[in-house]
Amino acid sequence: MVAAGVLALTWLAAGAGTALAGPAPGSTVPAPTPARLLLSWSFNPLVTVGLLALAIAYLRARRRLVASGVEWPARRTAYFLSGDPRLDGARPLDELRKGRVNAVRRAASGYGEHGAA
Numbered sequence: 001m002v003a004a005g006v007l008a009l010t011w012l013a014a015g016a017g018t019a020l021a022g023p024a025p026g027s028t029v030p031a032p033t034p035a036r037l038l039l040s041w042s043f044n045p046l047v048t049v050g051l052l053a054l055a056i057a058y059l060r061a062r063r064r065l066v067a068s069g070v071e072w073p074a075r076r077t078a079y080f081l082s083g084d085p086r087l088d089g090a091r092p093l094d095e096l097r098k099g100r101v102n103a104v105r106r107a108a109s110g111y112g113e114h115g116a117a
Contacts, residue, residue, distance in 0.1 A: 079108065086110065 023029050030036065065072045083089045086107035095104050 080093045084107050092104045
């Protein structure tokens with residue numbers, strides 16, 4: 001199961017790198033217009049399928065946790081994925097990746113309390 005997860009993340013990272021690479025050097029990019037912003041969307045199937053697979057895996061794991069009696073509120077996920085003013089606007093997930101565990105613990109300890117962000 002872990003190998004499948006690593007493979008899925010590798011696949012997603014490769015697709016994201018391709019999707020985020022931008023235009024070729026020397027090519028011109030047309031100016032953004034309201035029509036172009038609304039109608040010129042294109043999706044990279046590799047990234048789309050990878051993101052959907054990860055979302056489904058997360059939701060299934062969350063459902064198993066809740067079914068086993070573990071409390072997992074949606075705001076917990078939102079907290080880790082959004083910026084926190086107690087971390088100078090940084091996402092707790094990014095701070096954990098940098099090894100700043102104590103700062104995230106301090107910020108999370110006030111989460112959900114009256115007056116907390």
